[in-house]
Amino acid sequence: MKIYDIKDRTFQYALKAIELYNKLQLQRKSAGLIIGKQYLRSATSIGANIQEAQSGESKADFIHKYSIAQKEARESLYWLRLLRASKILHTEDTEYLIKETNEIISVITKIIVNTKKGLKNEKRKQ
Template sequence: MKKENIVVEKSFEFALKIIELYKLLKNENEFIISKQLLRSGTSIGANVQEATAGFSKKDFIYKMSIASKEARETKYWLQLLDKSSITGINVSIYLEDVEHLVNILTKIVKTAQLQAK
């Protein structure tokens, strides 16, 4: 039986949610932030997937670090949507989800860096 990987699952589920949010934003004619959000929000999971297939500990740390940076960027776009009047869509659940991902990814990177020393 394959061991479940929480960050792989959570980042994939989050990407699916971001795709749905992107569709909602497009329906409200918001095309600028929505594209940035779609790119960064789906990139988190893509980098996590690449990290799990890393050739070395250094490669793993590098890809997980990129995933962490993409999560932080996604948080920024969500905060802009939340604090601006661009849309009436409530993004608080997405902010909670991305904050959770940021925390997980930060722990993974720090732990991997300590183990690599």
Template sequence: MRRYDLARQLFRSGTSIGANVFEAQHPESRQDFVHKMKIAAKEAAETNFWLLICQHRPGYPPCDHLIAKLDEINRLLSAIISSSKKAKPD
């Protein structure tokens, strides 16, 4: 895989996390909110995949700090999803 292709995939999945969280701020219902947060979590998982590929490619810049930040994001998304599911119905 070429660097450009990898960078494009990282950009797409990484920005999709934020886009879905942003969109979740104006949900039609709690289910819609949870759904958008789950999509953000899936995009975070995909971003993690691409970062792991970068991590194991010779000549690519180190990305351990990005993987650590993404772990924080995943924990936050999981907590938000879990607490939103437990909240009282609309």
């Protein structure tokens, strides 16, 4: 079942990131632990910034928080690709997360673009 609400989707994504980090801890590889920690930080930050955006003080603040979430998602993608390319994790361990990260980036980008369009339209009407 696909989750379409971005807040729920990024929450579930963060849970998967925690699972991946726990798996890396069991491997006890130093590079895996360091990169895994970087991934865990950026992956859990995506949803946190989206949650924070919900109470943004303005549309500009909303866009700013979503832009931070977008950057964190892109960083998460980098760490996942690095874990896979370095063979710290197998392709099957990262395949779903890489796909989901790309989809989350697309959704966040669309939200930012649409909000900016709405903001421009509001300014024109004034």
